[in-house]
Amino acid sequence: MTLKNKNLKITPLHQIHKGLNSRMVPFAGWEMPVQYTGVIDEHLAVRKSCGLFDVSHMGEIEISGPKAIEAVQSVTTNDASELKDGQVQYTLICYPNGGVVDDVTLYKFSDTRYMFCVNASNTEKDFNWIKENAGNIAEVKNVSNDFGQIAVQGPLSQEILQNTCNLDLSLIRYYRFQQGNIAGVDAIISRTGYTGEDGFEIYMPWDKTIDIWHGLMEAGGKFGIKPVGLGARDTLRLEMGFPLYGNELNENTTPLEAGLHRFVKLDKQYFIGKGALEKQAKQGIDKKLVGLEMSESGIPRSHYKILAKGAAAGEITSGTMSPFLGKAIGMGYVAPEFSSIGTELKVEIRNKMVSAMVVKTPFYIRNMAVKAAN
Amino acid sequence: MEFPKDVRYTKEHEWVRVEGNVATVGVTDYAQDSLGDVVYLELPGDGAAVTKDETFGVVESVKAVSDLYSPISGAVIEINDALVDSPEVINDDPYGDAWMLKVEMSAPAELKELLTADEYKKYVEEEK
Numbered sequence: 001m002t003l004k005n006k007n008l009k010i011t012p013l014h015q016i017h018k019g020l021n022s023r024m025v026p027f028a029g030w031e032m033p034v035q036y037t038g039v040i041d042e043h044l045a046v047r048k049s050c051g052l053f054d055v056s057h058m059g060e061i062e063i064s065g066p067k068a069i070e071a072v073q074s075v076t077t078n079d080a081s082e083l084k085d086g087q088v089q090y091t092l093i094c095y096p097n098g099g100v101v102d103d104v105t106l107y108k109f110s111d112t113r114y115m116f117c118v119n120a121s122n123t124e125k126d127f128n129w130i131k132e133n134a135g136n137i138a139e140v141k142n143v144s145n146d147f148g149q150i151a152v153q154g155p156l157s158q159e160i161l162q163n164t165c166n167l168d169l170s171l172i173r174y175y176r177f178q179q180g181n182i183a184g185v186d187a188i189i190s191r192t193g194y195t196g197e198d199g200f201e202i203y204m205p206w207d208k209t210i211d212i213w214h215g216l217m218e219a220g221g222k223f224g225i226k227p228v229g230l231g232a233r234d235t236l237r238l239e240m241g242f243p244l245y246g247n248e249l250n251e252n253t254t255p256l257e258a259g260l261h262r263f264v265k266l267d268k269q270y271f272i273g274k275g276a277l278e279k280q281a282k283q284g285i286d287k288k289l290v291g292l293e294m295s296e297s298g299i300p301r302s303h304y305k306i307l308a309k310g311a312a313a314g315e316i317t318s319g320t321m322s323p324f325l326g327k328a329i330g331m332g333y334v335a336p337e338f339s340s341i342g343t344e345l346k347v348e349i350r351n352k353m354v355s356a357m358v359v360k361t362p363f364y365i366r367n368m369a370v371k372a373a374n
Numbered sequence: 375m376e377f378p379k380d381v382r383y384t385k386e387h388e389w390v391r392v393e394g395n396v397a398t399v400g401v402t403d404y405a406q407d408s409l410g411d412v413v414y415l416e417l418p419g420d421g422a423a424v425t426k427d428e429t430f431g432v433v434e435s436v437k438a439v440s441d442l443y444s445p446i447s448g449a450v451i452e453i454n455d456a457l458v459d460s461p462e463v464i465n466d467d468p469y470g471d472a473w474m475l476k477v478e479m480s481a482p483a484e485l486k487e488l489l490t491a492d493e494y495k496k497y498v499e500e501e502k
Binding site for chain 2: 023034035038040041231297299321323350
């Protein structure tokens with residue numbers, strides 16, 4: 001274990017995490033809390049009440065100017081032309097060969113101003129890529145250092161946030177955002193998240209992040225709000241079957257292989273990677289992302305081999321013991337002939353072939369925890 | 375963090391409690407704390423041979439997989455089946471209910487190479 005975290009960037013909440021006795025780990029060049037009280041405890045808090053995440057490490061890239069929409073359209077697979085002001089869209093940035101540069105959310109402020117929220121590990125790469133490919137038609141700015149970000153996730157998120165926010169949050173629909181005020185701080189409040197529960201992602205000035213964190217912890221105290229680290233962030237997204245860049249997505253996988261067809265609009269006039277993805281859509285894919293549930297004892301982990309009928313069929317990309325379901329689950333790429341729901345496969349775990357089955361994702365359905373408690 | 379005096383320790387964070395020629399083996403409080411929530415445990419079968427400093431099983435937390443190293447050599451005479459079914463007990467009671475194996479030692483002299491509670495405590499503090 002290496003605990004000498006030199007040259008790592010820290011978020012505005014670093015001292016708070018330390019004060020909470022969190023375990024800090026290096027992640028994408030940042031020193032981040034992986035857990036506070038424990039991954040399972042934090043995971044279940046998000047499923048049943050509410051969790052607070054410091055996601056200030058994530059990057060923000062602003063695209064502005066009269067031709068901002070053209071710039072956005074040229075570097076993304078989804079169609080941003082129909083977006084209204086205050087709307088958010090999940091989209092992908094691809095290389096000409098269809099491989100993924102990053103999966104991102106796109107915020108539309110106005111016809112002349114958009115913002116990407118990008119994976120921390122990819123911020124520099126994305127900024128350079130967008131600038132290189134669209135910098136001649138719009139202004140591209142890396143504003144990551146201007147924004148802190150906090151995610152409030154869980155069934156009680158709205159109730160808690162409402163206590164400290166000037167907007168009527170019931171009016172902000174899923175994948176919409178508004179600019180408002182939380183705990184005396186102006187912020188962008190977006191009804192989005194990476195957990196499968198209702199919740200909000202809040203962007204605020206870097207040095208005011210701490211005020212909103214305190215405001216939310218105070219407002220959520222009686223509701224059992226808990227700080228949640230990257231460990232539970234990963235298990236929560238995995239129960240939803242959400243891809244994670246670096247695991248399910250990378251430069252050697254395409255959105256079509258990852259099952260993200262809904263976010264690839266091949267009828268768009270142009271975007272980088274369109275030709276390759278059109279060709280793949282026509283000719284078919286060689287590998288497909290599936291959800292797996294273990295039928296025998298064992299936990300699938302990233303890079304474990306998947307076998308079918310005694311022969312290599314693919315590789316696990318993510319896996320864990322699902323804290324809510326209490327089952328070992330995973331995702332991985334397999335040859336398309338082994339991708340149908342119900343297909344029996346083997347996962348090689350420490351030289352043993354352990355039975356697994358292809359299952360539907362998400363593994364978890366929103367509010368399952370609340371319903372189970374009633 | 376607990377460092378009971380009635381057991382001996384390895385630098386791989388296992389402990390051994392000796393009664394006669396039988397050694398009971400588990401992982402330390404420091405180990406369970408570092409692992410986080412333990413969700414899976416794999417142990418050898420009854421009668422299996424274990425060798426000092428070689429792996430005898432695997433423990434998995436939500437996030438990570440860790441090998442278990444045997445502190446001593448010998449034959450496994452009993453495994454804690456209940457712990458395999460409820461590995462989270464490792465987090466709750468590492469030196470008690472979370473014992474893993476009982477081993478009939480083949481080379482009890484190996485015990486001398488293990489750390490005392492004070493030595494292990496010092497080792498852990500340096501590792502932090």
